[in-house]
Amino acid sequence: MTNSIHILLVEDEEILTTIIKETLEQRGFRFTIARNGVEGWEMFRNEKPDICVVDVMMPRKDGYSLVEDIRRVDEWTPVIFLTAKNQIPDVLKGLTVGGDDYMKKPFSMEELILRIHKLVRRSRTNLEEADSPQLHTSISIGKFHFKPQLLHLSFEKEIITLSQRESELLELLAQNKNRLLDRDAALLKLWGDSNPFTARSMDVYITRLRKCLNADPNIEIMNVRNKGYKLLDKGGIG
Template identity: 35%
Template sequence: MSDSSSFRPAVPLSAMTRADGGALRILVVDDEPALTDLLRMALRYEGWEVETAGNGANALATARRFNPDLVILDIMLPDLDGLSILARLRARDADLPVLFLTAKDALDDRIAGLTAGGDDYVTKPFSLEELVARIRGLLRRAALVTPEQIGPIVQVGDLILNEDSHEVERGGDPIDLTATEFELLRYLMRNPRRLLSKMQILDRVWNYEFDGRTSIVELYISYLRRKIDAGREPMIHTSRGVGYMIKPARVSAE
């Protein structure tokens, strides 16, 4: 598995959301803090909401509160084993997708997990790319997500972003962005009409490099506004004390 000290996630393939447009919710259950921290970072990069738990009791309590769309579940935990947790989760939601993590590579362990009702398994150590691909496959099969975007183009209203070429234009006019401005805009555009907090943005765009100093978010939002919204109907909106949202500009009546 990737070393968390050098981890920089690859560009996500495409945004997957709930059918109602909300962010998918993933619960990660494992007693290794370094692993849960790494998975939280990688899965949040996909635009998903992530909660973690280090034991079975916390996992069950978090599942009741968080209502996850998918659970990543370690078979070996300090209190309850993964199979027992699965049974309790399925008693509450029979269709909840569950992907097992296991340090064991024995065939009987894999069979036990799948016959108990698990949907898939990944054996440690694993690659983040493989795990994300497995999650996407489970979510598609569960019919929980909206159709994925085809190709590298992300569009909100008349604002278009090309993830391959890093070109951005609004209303046909090209817009030059720095690398950080591009990452910030991409995150906003992958979550249209969703209010994102400063901490969510800091986590996703800066990977905690500024240690909670959200003023950097305010600064870069102001940079983006000058380039995206200057002289046009605004697309980037502020909810004071909460965060920021991007949405299509209102069309003025002729």
């Protein structure tokens, strides 16, 4: 339920912080506020929030460095980056350090609320299922074994930990293996919209997933121009 969601907001813009806090508190969210990455790290360790909403450019410690610290001790708590930057290298860096989503300023409060709900819902489901091994679903992708509830993609003895968004996208691709995954349908399901920024973000996730899967030459994520993607398993059927 909304009123049980505890947000750690790490943002140095006072006006934006006030707007986000007042708007979301009216919807029942609870808040912990930090003004920079150093405070954010202390608050994260002390408060154990359900989700972190983190600005990228901050004094003392930037958002990327903060999330790197968080991911060293916690792979489950979802993170949404807030940023004025929208270049692909910036998006890629945010995803590389462990961000689950990326929102460009200015943004809609309704969109922020939607994304918080989706990420927290998925995180709580994953945690519940992580405590119940019998509920773990294992999906075969060539020589890989993918456990979406655990965010784990394993190849032989190596385990790659995916972000929630990477896991969600790979699960969609796997569900449509050797068939077209419509680009707009995937954007709407995972991001709730299909604007150019989220489309570029998905392209970055696809690039990251390709790197994760390149250990098996029979697995390929093919780009179908202007339509979407296909996860091809050239060593199997279906």
